[in-house]
Amino acid sequence: MTDIREFIRAASGKEAKATLAVRGGRLVNVVSEEIYQADIAIYGERIIAVGDISDHIGPDTKIVDATGKYLAPGMIDGHLHVECSKLSLTSFAKAVVPLGTTSIVSGLDQIIVVGGPDAAREFLDEAKQTPLKVFWGAPCKTPYTMPRSTVGHYFGPEDHLATHHWPECVGIWETVREFIQEEDADVLKALEIAETSRLPVLGCCPMTRGARLNGYMQSGVRADHESYTPEEMLEKLRAGMHVVVRESSISHFLNDNLRIVTEMGVKALRRISFCTDDVVASDILSRGHLDNMVRMAIAMGISPMAAIQMATINGAEALRIDHKVGSISPGRIADILIVDDLRNFGVEAVIANGAVAARNGRMAVELTPPARSEALLKSVRVKPVTADEIAVPYAGSGDTADVLAIAVTPEKIFVRTRRDVKLPVRGGKVLADLDQNVQYVTVVERYGKTQNRPVAFTSGFNLKTGAIASSTAPDDNNIICIGANPEDMTVAINHLIANNGGQVVVKDGKVIEFLHLPIGGIVSDIDPQEMAALETRLDDAARALGCDLPWPFMYMFVLQITAIPDYAITDLGVVDCVNLEVISPLLPEAAHRPGRSRRSKGIIVRLDEVQ
Numbered sequence: 001m002t003d004i005r006e007f008i009r010a011a012s013g014k015e016a017k018a019t020l021a022v023r024g025g026r027l028v029n030v031v032s033e034e035i036y037q038a039d040i041a042i043y044g045e046r047i048i049a050v051g052d053i054s055d056h057i058g059p060d061t062k063i064v065d066a067t068g069k070y071l072a073p074g075m076i077d078g079h080l081h082v083e084c085s086k087l088s089l090t091s092f093a094k095a096v097v098p099l100g101t102t103s104i105v106s107g108l109d110q111i112i113v114v115g116g117p118d119a120a121r122e123f124l125d126e127a128k129q130t131p132l133k134v135f136w137g138a139p140c141k142t143p144y145t146m147p148r149s150t151v152g153h154y155f156g157p158e159d160h161l162a163t164h165h166w167p168e169c170v171g172i173w174e175t176v177r178e179f180i181q182e183e184d185a186d187v188l189k190a191l192e193i194a195e196t197s198r199l200p201v202l203g204c205c206p207m208t209r210g211a212r213l214n215g216y217m218q219s220g221v222r223a224d225h226e227s228y229t230p231e232e233m234l235e236k237l238r239a240g241m242h243v244v245v246r247e248s249s250i251s252h253f254l255n256d257n258l259r260i261v262t263e264m265g266v267k268a269l270r271r272i273s274f275c276t277d278d279v280v281a282s283d284i285l286s287r288g289h290l291d292n293m294v295r296m297a298i299a300m301g302i303s304p305m306a307a308i309q310m311a312t313i314n315g316a317e318a319l320r321i322d323h324k325v326g327s328i329s330p331g332r333i334a335d336i337l338i339v340d341d342l343r344n345f346g347v348e349a350v351i352a353n354g355a356v357a358a359r360n361g362r363m364a365v366e367l368t369p370p371a372r373s374e375a376l377l378k379s380v381r382v383k384p385v386t387a388d389e390i391a392v393p394y395a396g397s398g399d400t401a402d403v404l405a406i407a408v409t410p411e412k413i414f415v416r417t418r419r420d421v422k423l424p425v426r427g428g429k430v431l432a433d434l435d436q437n438v439q440y441v442t443v444v445e446r447y448g449k450t451q452n453r454p455v456a457f458t459s460g461f462n463l464k465t466g467a468i469a470s471s472t473a474p475d476d477n478n479i480i481c482i483g484a485n486p487e488d489m490t491v492a493i494n495h496l497i498a499n500n501g502g503q504v505v506v507k508d509g510k511v512i513e514f515l516h517l518p519i520g521g522i523v524s525d526i527d528p529q530e531m532a533a534l535e536t537r538l539d540d541a542a543r544a545l546g547c548d549l550p551w552p553f554m555y556m557f558v559l560q561i562t563a564i565p566d567y568a569i570t571d572l573g574v575v576d577c578v579n580l581e582v583i584s585p586l587l588p589e590a591a592h593r594p595g596r597s598r599r600s601k602g603i604i605v606r607l608d609e610v611q
Helices: 004-011 089-099 109-127 157-163 177-181 185-197 210-217 230-238 281-287 290-299 304-311 313-318 486-498 528-544 552-560
Strands: 020-023 026-029 034-037 039-043 046-051 062-065 070-073 075-077 101-106 133-139 169-176 201-204 221-224 242-246 272-275 336-339 347-352 355-359 400-409 412-426 438-444 455-459 467-470 479-483 502-507 510-516 567-570 573-576 581-583 597-600 603-606
Touching: 004 039, 004 046, 075 272, 075 290, 075 313, 089 101, 089 109, 089 281, 089 290, 089 347, 089 355, 089 528, 109 133, 109 157, 133 157, 157 185, 169 177, 169 185, 177 210, 210 230, 230 242, 242 313, 272 290, 272 304, 272 313, 281 528, 290 304, 304 313, 400 438, 400 552, 400 567, 412 438, 412 455, 412 552, 412 567, 438 486, 438 567, 467 486, 467 552, 479 486, 479 552, 486 502, 486 510, 502 528, 510 528, 528 552, 552 567
Parallel strands: 020 062, 026 070, 075 101, 101 133, 133 169, 169 201, 201 221, 221 242, 242 272, 400 455
Antiparallel strands: 020 039, 026 034, 039 046, 070 336, 336 347, 347 355, 400 412, 438 455, 438 479, 467 479, 467 502, 502 510, 567 573, 573 581, 597 603
């Protein structure tokens, strides 16, 4: 790290000259909201001068010619579960840095549930070897499931005490409203520690309005990325929040959320920023990342300046990191985008940390992933399953049983409803019925703590044969598997166990497609292009089994998220997400119905509020 004295002396022009200079471009000043001709002098990783930089040019200064181009700040993703891309941080940097994303804010919660703070530390150290900066939010607690499922590490108050001093730590991450509503002792303690550490609270409160919002605001939450309607977003903005617009691979909210600007007359645009939350390689390569969000906002009628602010300075101010990133200003890290024109927002070159990192959509530097610890490469610690274990026992009489199936629909990936079905019984076991579009689903605890592996039923995947399975499945990353028969499910699950994780498609006892995710069982070092190709092959293979959902593996792995209505399945069993309790898939044990209201993340809301 360069001594601050060097920067002071270089900026004053007394000693060292600029190591890099960008000349001839038009500066997009997101602070003053001006666009004007200006050159930029950089020393090491910092900007030392903007405007007339002639005194800073020396014989060894490298010159970047930006004549006729625009100079915008590097973009900041304000909330991202980077591990859900299935790309390591090295590989993720290869995907997004050429598109202009130079900083992300992530809780690294998915690798934390696998390996704890040590695993997060490995990832943060890895990021330092790339042009991509990771600002880390310490998770309010892990996992986010209620009742609490089994994970490799439970992040709690002691971890907050041990990590808030980390230089990357910028706040308390994903403070989900159910924990505040239920007055979770660990989360409330984490907030007390955050107050002492002077860290902001970063929220997660979908469908929270009125009295519920008033109660949630007592947590001190500063920013939230979960607004399902523009009316909800406006209410949060009026309540003092920084609101973060989400446009992920599977949740498309930008066009609707930004109606608060284009239709509802909101003028406080500096309180609105961008995030992608969960993105996959195939989507990044086809649509883009934050650059895509800028273009989408401009297409809606928002000015290029405001759209760029939403991707840069607004997020930096919301997270209190604007003294480091978010603008092209002296003293800030030199993250600069050279852009063709502001409406098209095509990023032609990227300077990150004071060096040219990408040109014309490709990395300009070689990135090599680090060696991985043994703990992360051997994180699946469970014995293989047998076909006999994949069964729902039935002690009743008759040749059919009344069963609750967790139903999914292609229209809404984040809605799982109840479907009551009669299923055949043979030999004391309830069988799936493919003619009724009912398949088996199981979650296998993979950390070797409980050996839990409950079995239930799901509807909507339309598998006619075979099985699909994944060891990357937020929020706990246990192995989830859906199948037409126990035999193929056994092959799928055991293949993931033997290979320390991944995603797999099995048919007739044979592995048809496999994506290896050896790092914590959830990410890989393969390049984004290869990841995108494998994602496509996996989904195509699942569709060949009969699945007609748009994202087969994503629809499967979100079944473990208990914050999503109305039912989920974890290693504890089927979870009623309204009453936050584990229930039997057999009726009448599960005969209570949630009715027309549900409890999402601990709050009672009406379904018509979100439909």
